[in-house]
Amino acid sequence: MNSIALVSLIVLIAVIMIGFFRKVNVGLVAILAVTVFATFIGQSDSTTIKGFSASLFIMLLGVSFLCSIGISNGSLELMSKKFLRLSGGHAIVAPFLIYLIGFGIAAIGPGCVPALGIAAALSLPLGKSTGYDPVMLALIGEIGSFAGRFSPITPESVLIRSLAEPQDIHGYQTSLLIYAVLTTVVISIVVFFVFKGYKVETKKMETETLEKFNFGQACTLIGFLIVILSCAFFKRNVGLISFAVGVLLIIMKAADEKKVFRTISWSTLLMVTGFGMLMETVIAVGGVNLLSEGLASIMSPRTAVAIQGLTAGIMSWFSSAIGVVWPTLVPTVGDIAGKVGVPASGLISIMCLTAAFAGLSPASTGGGLIMAANATDPEFTKEKENKLFVQLFGISALALGIIVAAALLGLYSIL
16 A cells, blocks of 8 residues: 555545634645645645646636626626516415526526525525525525536536546536436425425515616626626636626726625635645545545445445535535546446536535535524524524435435436
């Protein structure tokens, strides 16, 4: 066994644990760890710095920049509210609409996190106006974003593609999106029945008077459309196009520049790129190969996809999917697929889905936003808070169990 490879995996686990228990950005811890570890193995500073992916950083920052404009000037939230009015006040369609809002906001470029926030924020007033449980609506909206986050132009897809292509893994995007949509629809239905949504006597929604899109908001939505068309039909780099459109919007005063930069999640960008530096060194010394061999040794063609999914889900309860789980596990897919004899698309799909649904835990972003949204309700007591904490963790574990069971039945190896 390669002792340096083993040490690199120990360092990797230590970084994740320190980040979780000390509540420190894991990207910062990773930069410290790779600096010390590189010195230990005699790796030059220039080689370590090359592990920082400038292309990934540009893509993530470009998309985040444009999406921050849409969030800061209110165009995405107003679009969501106008979309809700399409129901004509019929409350029974509220679960369908909030799923589509979560899916749509994530899919047009921002990815999951902004969609999570919007779905959580809309759920409380929507629940009060329809009679549905706001927690149920928030969950369904967030689950919708778990499918939308895997459209080709989101930060999540950009990251996964950058990790899959060096392994010569292509063509998985369509099957991933299909699996994501089917899985999220099924689990949304499960959530609807768990919360007894079918027993609710819905009432007609009060129609809120909404203002028209102002000039900046209209331009922002057009900008999103330009980015989508440029990437879909002209194969332009999503980061560069997003930057270009975003800068034009700033010049046109569609949003306040300072507010936009405050809205960008710099900590997430640092988490992804900092952890990526460590992963490049772990890959170089054979750590990922060792991890792949270890996982492959306990896998069979029947259990491989399920074990990969369970590993990703458990890891995501304690760390970020986009910052830690996917950068750690996606590089193992090529080796595992070859050694065990399972499709790479199934392995990628399962780890993407289980890591996403683990985010419904109250210790993660999705569950935390639902907790925060419900805390704004004057009737939200400490007893309700404790109950919601347990509910969210239970739903996260239930979803993870359903996905892993489906994997054991071979449902993620069909496409």
